[in-house]
Amino acid sequence: MxxxxxxxxxxxxxxxxxxxxxxxxxxxxxxxxxxxxxxxxxxxxxxxxxxxxxxxxxxxxxxxxxxxxxxxxxxxxxxxxxxxxxxxxxxxxxxxxxGGRDSRAQEMARQLALAGIPGAYEGALKYVGNPALISRTHFARFLVEQGVCRDTGEVFRRFLTDGKPGYVEHxxxxxxxxxxxxxxxxxxxxxxxxxxxxxxxxxxxxxxxxxxxxxxxxxxxxxxxxxxxxxxxxxxxxxxxxxxxxxxxxxxxxxxxxxxxxxxxxxxxxxxxxxxxxxxxxx
Incomplete structure (x- = not known):
């Protein structure tokens, strides 16, 4: 089989x-x-x-x-x-x-704002089907939409992995x-x-x-x-x-x-x- x-x-x-x-x-x-x-x-x-x-x-x-x-x-x-x-x-x-994904998302947005990318939390929410599951992927889609990065892979490499602005451990x-x-x-x-x-x-x-x-x-x-x-x-x-x-x-x-x-x-x-x-x- x-x-x-x-x-x-x-x-x-x-x-x-x-x-x-x-x-x-x-x-x-x-x-x-x-x-x-x-x-x-x-x-x-x-x-x-x-x-x-x-x-x-x-x-x-x-x-x-x-x-x-x-x-x-x-x-x-x-x-x-x-x-x-x-x-x-x-x-x-x-x-x-x-539990805790929303507070993590708020902190991610705060860090991205400090890196010169305002409005990331609200922007990510536009891509969320289930608000309880807001994630890095939703932020990545927003950053691509804003022209900050070419694709979601670049977003993760530059902003959303350990040691980068926008990464918050959970x-x-x-x-x-x-x-x-x-x-x-x-x-x-x-x-x-x-x-x-x-x-x-x-x-x-x-x-x-x-x-x-x-x-x-x-x-x-x-x-x-x-x-x-x-x-x-x-x-x-x-x-x-x-x-x-x-x-x-x-x-x-x-x-x-x-x-x-x-x-x-x-x-x-x-x-x-x-x-x-x-x-x-x-x-």
């Missing part, structure tokens, strides 16, 4: 994407996606809409979310798949993780808490796009050891931000740690995303796909 067009990582206007769950479902289906998941940041408010849209387009569906956690001084993303979206512990945990969930919320709700926890983190080899090893000790069971091997060499690297990591492999574009927007929904390389045939682990949760 590794040869399956599954896209298990993307974002809608419920978090920091630009399309509705229904528009994403139509786009995924048009690209031949057979199994789909909407994984909005720290939010499951779009799950019912996404599942209904998937069914309308003849796709199978897995519930999804992407939880921000703090580990070794960095923000790491943990994707949850196949959980019960009505689970109250999961809902409460995500609500707590979302304390996210603990790794163990996020994995527990997902697994106790019947789902599988997956480390998202591991090549994106700036860990040393020892720190990355510690991440995988602790993740697995908490009950984490998967890693994104094929994802929109991985190079071919990184896909090979994390296929090896999946084998080393006995983890299931996931596949997802991390699609946010037709104008910003480098990888289109569903148009990804296949998983290596010897790996266990995450959808086999949560087969009983597929809708």
């Amino acid at each position: 590794s040869i399956l067009n599954a896209d298990l990582h993307c974002h809608s206007i419920v978090s920091d994407g630009t399309l509705t769950p229904e528009e994403l479902a139509a786009r995924a289906a048009a690209n031949g996606v057979e199994l789909w998941s909407l994984t909005d940041h720290d939010e499951i408010g779009g799950q019912q809409r996404a599942a209904a849209a998937a069914r309308a387009h003849g796709m199978k569906y897995l519930t999804g979310t992407e939880i921000s956690v703090s580990f070794a001084g960095q923000t790491v993303h943990i994707v949850g798949l196949g959980f019960d979206a009505a689970d109250t512990a999961l809902q409460d945990g995500l609500a707590a993780t979302r 304390r996210w969930a603990a790794l163990g808490d996020a994995v527990r919320w997902i697994t106790q709700a019947g789902g599988i926890a997956v480390i998202a796009h591991p090549a994106r983190y700036r860990f040393t080899a020892n720190e990355e090893y510690a991440l995988f050891v602790e993740f697995k000790a908490h009950g984490g069971r998967g890693v994104e091997v094929i994802t929109g931000s991985h190079t071919a060499a990184e896909c090979v690297q994390y296929a090896d990591t999946a084998r080393e740690f006995g983890l299931a492999a996931s596949r997802g574009s991390d699609f946010h927007s037709p104008d910003e995303s480098h990888t289109e929904l569903g148009l990804l390389p296949w998983l290596p045939g010897d790996l266990t796909p995450v959808w086999e682990v949560v087969a009983g949760r597929i809708q």
Whole structure:
């Protein structure tokens, strides 16, 4: 079953994407996606809409979310798949993780104003579909609109990463808490796009050891931000740690995303796909 067009990582206007769950479902289906998941940041408010849209387009569906956690001084993303979206512990945990985003956004705007970019908070709000989830991506879109930068990637490099004006650290969930919320709700926890983190080899090893000790069971091997060499690297990591492999574009927007929904390389045939682990949760 590794040869399956599954896209298990993307974002809608419920978090920091630009399309509705229904528009994403139509786009995924048009690209031949057979199994789909909407994984909005720290939010499951779009799950019912996404599942209904998937069914309308003849796709199978897995519930999804992407939880921000703090580990070794960095923000790491943990994707949850196949959980019960009505689970109250999961809902409460995500609500707590979302808390504090507005005050963080206000401080980001203050720092950008000091750097000569006024009105960033109000400008970012124009791009927000869910005010509880205002994020760096919304600020980036505003700075592109204002002509400060050519694209969102340049905004992040110049203003919104550690050590730059406009970057404000936020304390996210603990790794163990996020994995527990997902697994106790019947789902599988997956480390998202591991090549994106700036860990040393020892720190990355510690991440995988602790993740697995908490009950984490998967890693994104094929994802929109991985190079071919990184896909090979994390296929090896999946084998080393006995983890299931996931596949997802991390699609946010037709104008910003480098990888289109569903148009990804296949998983290596010897790996266990995450959808086999949560087969009983597929809708």
